[in-house]
Amino acid sequence: MKLLAVRRLLRIQRVVIRYQLDEMLFELPLPFWLRALSCLLPWRWLPRKPLALSRGARLRLALEDLGPIFIKFGQLLSTRRDLLPPDIADELARLQDQVPPFPEAQAIALIEAQLGAPVSELFARFDSQPLASASVAQVHAAQLKSGEQVVVKVVRPGLKPVIRQDLAWLFLIARIAEKASADARRLRPVEVVSDYEKTIFDELDLLREAANASQLRRNFDGSPLLYVPQVYWDLCRHQVLVMERIYGIPVTDLATLADQRTDMKLLAERGVEIFFTQVFRDSFFHADMHPGNIFVSTRTPWSPQYIAIDCGIIGSLTDEDQDYLARNLIAFFKRDYRKVAQLHIDSGWVPADTKVNEFEAAIRTVCEPIFEKPLKDISFGQLLLRLFQTARRFNMEVQPQLVLLQKTLLNIEGLGRQLYPDLDLWSTAQPFLERWMRERISPLHLLRNLQQQAEQVPHLSQIARDTLERLQQPVQVQTTASRDHWALRLLGAALIGAGAMQGLAPLLATWPAWLMVGGGLYLVLRR
Numbered sequence: 001m002k003l004l005a006v007r008r009l010l011r012i013q014r015v016v017i018r019y020q021l022d023e024m025l026f027e028l029p030l031p032f033w034l035r036a037l038s039c040l041l042p043w044r045w046l047p048r049k050p051l052a053l054s055r056g057a058r059l060r061l062a063l064e065d066l067g068p069i070f071i072k073f074g075q076l077l078s079t080r081r082d083l084l085p086p087d088i089a090d091e092l093a094r095l096q097d098q099v100p101p102f103p104e105a106q107a108i109a110l111i112e113a114q115l116g117a118p119v120s121e122l123f124a125r126f127d128s129q130p131l132a133s134a135s136v137a138q139v140h141a142a143q144l145k146s147g148e149q150v151v152v153k154v155v156r157p158g159l160k161p162v163i164r165q166d167l168a169w170l171f172l173i174a175r176i177a178e179k180a181s182a183d184a185r186r187l188r189p190v191e192v193v194s195d196y197e198k199t200i201f202d203e204l205d206l207l208r209e210a211a212n213a214s215q216l217r218r219n220f221d222g223s224p225l226l227y228v229p230q231v232y233w234d235l236c237r238h239q240v241l242v243m244e245r246i247y248g249i250p251v252t253d254l255a256t257l258a259d260q261r262t263d264m265k266l267l268a269e270r271g272v273e274i275f276f277t278q279v280f281r282d283s284f285f286h287a288d289m290h291p292g293n294i295f296v297s298t299r300t301p302w303s304p305q306y307i308a309i310d311c312g313i314i315g316s317l318t319d320e321d322q323d324y325l326a327r328n329l330i331a332f333f334k335r336d337y338r339k340v341a342q343l344h345i346d347s348g349w350v351p352a353d354t355k356v357n358e359f360e361a362a363i364r365t366v367c368e369p370i371f372e373k374p375l376k377d378i379s380f381g382q383l384l385l386r387l388f389q390t391a392r393r394f395n396m397e398v399q400p401q402l403v404l405l406q407k408t409l410l411n412i413e414g415l416g417r418q419l420y421p422d423l424d425l426w427s428t429a430q431p432f433l434e435r436w437m438r439e440r441i442s443p444l445h446l447l448r449n450l451q452q453q454a455e456q457v458p459h460l461s462q463i464a465r466d467t468l469e470r471l472q473q474p475v476q477v478q479t480t481a482s483r484d485h486w487a488l489r490l491l492g493a494a495l496i497g498a499g500a501m502q503g504l505a506p507l508l509a510t511w512p513a514w515l516m517v518g519g520g521l522y523l524v525l526r527r
């Protein structure tokens with residue numbers, strides 16, 4: 001394993017030298033000591049012929065050469081046109097769906113081995129020339145015997161060993177960083193790499209992707225906002241996925257979107273709505289939202305509908321994180337910075353001994369300049385820098401469970417900027433969140449939560465569940481029930497309440513919760 005890791009390092013070094021990436025690096029304003037150290041690199045003393053390739057092309061080719069982890073990094077960078085020069089961003093955008101494919105014979109052999117039949121028997125037509133190719137897979141167009149147009153996605157062979165070696169290096173770097181610097185420790189790099197490891201290996205399993213796609217499709221069934229192509233389960237295996245072919249416009253093809261008179265404002269607003277719906281309503285969000293995975297339907301440009309593919313990476317939040325996040329955002333929209341500070345302390349996102357006044361002032365300094373500004377007027381580079389400085393001052397730790405969400409935000413914020421730079425993020429997001437919060441503290445939601453809590457405690461058994469079911473119906477109390485029976489019901493309800501209190505403590509401070517408890521007791525006690 002160690003030998004493999006050393007070989008991988010040598011390979012990375014070879015690629016850096018071949019594409020002369022070190023030259024690009026040293027164009028940056030690096031500290032003096034790093035420049036001095038660079039003189040120790042032997043190849044910097046050797047004569048080199050300048051490459052006849054632009055700097056963007058050199059970077060792209062190097063990332064392609066180094067495999068999926070590097071390609072994904074390039075995809076993320078490509079969405080940040082505000083942070084990168086356009087020539088580099090344009091080149092990196094090709095990593096979204098134009099990575100060189102692997103040989104078609106290899107793809108066909110893999111499909112046949114996985115599905116146990118020749119492609120000529122499986123499909124009425126199969127295009128051996130790939131339609132597109134990205135970091136982990138390539139995609140071939142085909143037609144089913146029943147007539148439907150589909151695409152066949154095949155995982156690139158030989159990815160696992162390369163990913164393992166890269167991860168081994170990432171772990172090593174993370175461990176060294178954690179030992180060497182307090183700043184790095186706050187970023188919890190080992191935990192972050194460990195989460196990433198899980199995510200990237202999950203992405204290689206196309207059955208998992210198929211299941212995610214089916215769930216996301218169900219979540220937005222009949223929605224005018226988002227369409228997810230249908231999966232053909234009979235033709236899905238761990239390394240092969242067959243799904244409906246879609247014919248949308250790539251979301252970054254602004255010229256075609258303009259030609260068909262797409263309502264760009266609505267498109268951008270719907271993007272925000274989809275994101276919040278996935279994160280808050282469903283706690284099931286597409287977490288690989290680079291433009292190669294997002295299309296716009298050609299059907300109703302006045303009411304534009306997104307199409308999402310590649311559901312390999314899906315994020316979700318716990319109830320608690322959802323709650324804190326929503327409360328933070330709502331407090332932020334109301335410019336109630338004290339509440340934002342307090343919520344950060346309550347949730348444990350900053351240490352408990354943080355002085356709330358000082359933290360409030362720091363948050364105000366970061367947030368006030370960007371408030372109520374459209375996307376185009378917010379400098380996210382500067383904002384990130386300020387946030388980082390604040391986090392450092394207040395010992396704020398990275399929350400690994402939120403990293404996927406933050407990465408997705410980086411993606412869609414970059415996209416929103418390109419689609420409709422005048423987008424007022426605040427006025428689009430605020431009503432959605434407030435509505436969600438109202439629903440969350442509604443009596444019905446509270447009842448559902450109580451019921452879920454009851455189901456998680458097996459010994460409360462049927463009695464408690466019966467009681468809750470009765471609470472949810474317009475109750476017809478059985479007058480024949482015996483006194484003992486009712487005493488048990490009451491005991492069950494009290495136990496459920498006590499159990500639920502722990503999880504619902506913040507909600508019980510609200511009037512609907514008290515109304516529920518009072519109403520519940522009344523119903524249980526009624527003869």
Ligand SMILES: Nc1ncnc2c1ncn2[C@@H]1O[C@H](COP(=O)(O)OP(=O)(O)OP(=O)(O)O)[C@@H](O)[C@H]1O
Pocket residue numbers: 096097131132133134135136137138139151153229243244245246247288292293309310312
């Ligand atoms: N259902 C589909 N209909 C039409 N084209 C598709 C479909 N699915 C995928 N494609 C094309 O294939 C490309 C690569 O597919 P996909 O994004 O699923 O691969 P990937 O390797 O998982 O990508 P990533 O690098 O984003 O992880 C897409 O960008 C798109 O152009």
